[in-house]
Amino acid sequence: MGQDEETMRKGPWTEHEDFQLVFHVxxxxxRRWDFIANVSGLKRTGKSCRLRWVxxxxxxxxxxxxxxxxxxxxxxxxxxxxxxWSKIAxxxxxxxxxEIKNYWxxxxRKKAQEKKRVASRSPSPSLSHCSSSSSVCTSQPIIDSMPMIETKERSFYDTGGVKMAPVMKGKSNYKNDNRKTDTNSRASNCSSDIQEGCYSMDEIWKDIGSLEDDDDSIKPVFDPYTEIAPSLTTWDNYVSSSWMMSGQDELSMTTFPITSQQFSSRL
DNA sequence: AATCCCTTCAACCGCCGTCTC
DNA sequence: TGAGACGGCGGTTGAAGGGAT
Incomplete structure (x- = not known):
């Protein structure tokens, strides 16, 4: 990899980074995450890009x-x-x-706590107890040495309704982004809009779609919704013809087909 | 209103398997 | 066939939100 480890960004992704990544995917x-990481100009590792995408x-x-x-x-x-987890997913x-790992x-943990609480309250040593609303009992130990912390009672299947926007959940997904300094962009108001789903991925995809309409030099090589990766031929043709790869390694933001300004104006 | 504590989940780390040369 | 690169996976951490006190 051409990127110096120390120049790599870590931590929460910004909207702009997301947009860039989505565009390049x-x-x-x-598939080719290291390539995407280089080409996109993101100072992220291929791994990090993959994780964010997946x-x-x-x-x-x-x-x-x-x-x-x-x-x-x-x-x-x-x-x-x-x-x-991946098999389950x-x-x-x-x-x-x-997601499943976190859910589990x-x-x-909640279920285990509840079990513990019930067990400590009931003199009955019965182990056949299952969470009241759960119809499935696992046959193996519930938690792999999870620390048990006594908390307030809450049902394991306490669904409580979905109150998050499609993409933006309860808290901002852009923790350390620079929107605070970008007072003109829509992003600057994002944190207050988040509950209403300020800028969902659907919108990003829509924007990308409209960009392609605007500029016929930008053509997707595959349909992301069908999850079909580009063929190698297409890939190689694309790389050799569309990008000027001479400098290699660094197809920086200057070659990113959407300028930062365009990006913010679309927000 | 302030502080504490718990919960959630995005993101990182390290290891391992697969691929490519 | 071996080495290096890369991707995938499971475990873990830490920031932030939100409820309780």
Whole structure:
């Protein structure tokens, strides 16, 4: 990799970075992450790009709480596969391994706490207790040595309704971005708009679509919604003809087909 | 109103398997 | 066939939100 480790950005992604990543995945497919990391001008590792895409930006992702049938499926599959999160995730379209892993940790911990509480209250040593609303009991230990912290009682399946916007959840997804200094852009108001889903990925995709309409020099090589990666031929043709790869390594923001200004004006 | 504590989840790390040369 | 590069996976961490006190 051409990028110096120390110049690599870490931490939360900004809207602009997301936009860049989405654009480049749209162009090149979701396979060659190191290439995308270099070409996009993002100071991120290929790994980081992949993770952001897989766990957050992929348009095929479902957002919000797991449906009851999904919860049951997770329980069933976990009893079958254990902590093979990616394997479990594959059975739940639109859900990521990270999401399921987090779900398992938080909800199983709750369930374990509840179990513990019930056990300590009831003199009965019965171990057949299952969470009141759960129809599935796992046959193996619930938690892998999870620390038990006594908390307020709450039902394991306390769904409480989905109150988050499709993409922007309760808290901002752009923790350390520079919108505070960019007072003119729509992004500058984003944090207050977040509850209303200020700028969802749908919108980003829409924008990318309209950009392509505007400028016929930018053509996707695959349809992100079909998740078909570009063929190698297309890829190579594209690379050799569209980008001036002579400088290699660094196709920086100057070659990014959308300028920062255009980007902010679209926000 | 201020502070504390708990919960959530995005993102990082390290390891391992696969691919490419 | 071996080495290096890369991608995928599971475990873990830490920032931020929000409820409780």
């Amino acid at each position: 749209h162009m090149f497919g979701d 766990n957050y930006l992929n348009p095929g992702l479902k957002r919000g709480k797991l449906a009851p049938h999904e919860e049951r499926l997770v329980l069933e599959l976990h009893s079958k596969f254990g902590n093979r 594959r059975k739940l379209p639109g859900r990521t391994d990270n 940790r938080t909800h199983m």
